[in-house]
Amino acid sequence: MSLHLYNTLARAKQAFTPLKDDAIGMYVCGPTVYDYAHIGNARPVIVFDVLFRLLMHIYGEESVTYVRNITDVDDKIIAAYQESGEDIGSITSRTTDAFHADMAALGNLEPSIEPRATDHIPQMIKIIEKLIADGHAYEEQNHVCFNVPSMPDYGRLARLNRDELIVGARVDTAPYKKDAADFVLWKPSDDDQPGWDSPWGRGRPGWHIECSAMSSEYLGETFDIHGGGQDLIFPHHENEIAQSCCAHGEGTFAQTWMHNGYLMVEGEKMSKSLGNFITVHDLLKDHHGEAVRLCMLMTHYRQPLNWTADGLAQAKTSLDSWYGALRNAADTAVEAVAFSDDFIAALSDDLNSPQAIAVLHELVGELNKAENDDANSSAKNNLLAAGNLMGLLQLDPEDWFKWSPESAGDGLSDAEIDALIEQRRAARTNKDFAMSDKIRDDLAAQGIVLEDGADGTTWKRGYIS
Secondary structure, eight states, rough: OEEEETTTTTTTTEHHHOOOOHHHHHHHEEBBSOOHHHHHHHHHHHHHHHHHHHHHHOOOOEEEEEOOBOOOOOOHHHHHHHHHOHHHHHHHHHHHHHHHHHHHHTTOOOOBBBBBBGGGGHHHHHHHHHHHTTTTTEEEETTTEOOOGSTTTTTTTOOOOHHHOOOOOOOOOTTTTTSTTTEEEEEEEOTTTBBBTTTOOSSEHHHHHHHHHHHHHHHHHHHEEEEEEEEEEEEIIHHHHHHHHHHTTTTTTTEEEEEEOOOOOOOOOOOOOTTOOBBBBTTTSSOOOOHHHHHHHSSTSOOOOOEEEHHHHHHHHHHHHHHHHHHHTOOOOOOOOOOOOHHHHHHTTTHHHHHHHHHHHHHHHHHHHHHHHHHHHHHHHHHHHHHHHHHOOOOOOHHHOOOOOOOOOOOHHHHHHHHHHHHHHHHHHHHHHHHHHHHHHHHTTTTEEEEEEEEEEEEOOOOHH
């Protein structure tokens, strides 16, 4: 079955035809490393991780190159340094490590290549020099600006006319700009700011040129997919197109542009002033990364995502059900990887994750209803394969149910819980039901849920809201 993806540039869902079947390239804008990533930052990472997995499934692992950059020179980073006094290198190193840890906890694979902006200054300078030589950029007052009027179809991604572009860019009347819509490719640096020698003096790159340089360095002048959040369509991605097409040739650069929708929190825009700003780092203190990931995927990537406590609780309940089915089938061997056709069809339809999740629920039902070893093995295999393609069901069921959040503090250890369950079993054997009930209630008060079955008693740590 063919893969269809929504192309923002065409405003349509299109059949995906790679430029080369054996060399699919995808570039996704990565983090600016000045602070902990928030849940809005996590959404594109999860979305394009699923696409990365799907592309590898369809075309083979060796045929897909996924590039996601690290922006480690930016005015936000400089502002963090000026506010805290912490060395810039220390800020970017610390926050990059935190980003990696948080994204791994959410079940994301590492990209094939993760370039840092500061390692690609020569490539940026080379592109800027080419743009100046061809009349698409100019130097003014130690700044280099892109000459927007030199590109007649500027604005085609955002579908904005010139007046809308100027308003949307929130432009200033900087004296070094010849046109209000022009944007900075290179800017001068003060002595206390990061800077590199260039033909235009010591300075640093503008944000947009960084991605043009890094994408072309690792994927070539033309590649298959460029992704990011909806907020990047304008001006960032529009400016990337302008720079890259004017430097390398009209009509080149990315073939398919994909953008995930905005994220709100309990129906409101996330902001520190509203007190609803949620970092991934803090969220993971109370919730398992798989629950956070599933909650993200329960909404189609192109739709706005309303992040709620109820949605996260629903995700945890679903995972409890799925892992419960796998726990009951713990003795069932899985021989060969196979995928449900309905599941692959859902993801191949523009990453329809809600439909894919519906199929996962169906696969759980099949596993629970399996009446013989062959049916049990097939159902378990399909469930695990589908879960893996979504970055879910990555744990042993026992590890899932025994996971304890950091915020729980020093609770009962696994060994202590097992000992109390054995005491309860002995009490039930001796028909001391009062003691049996007391142990159950005491454990429940500490978030430990017991489940009695034909094969004995299992337990899980309860959900912490």
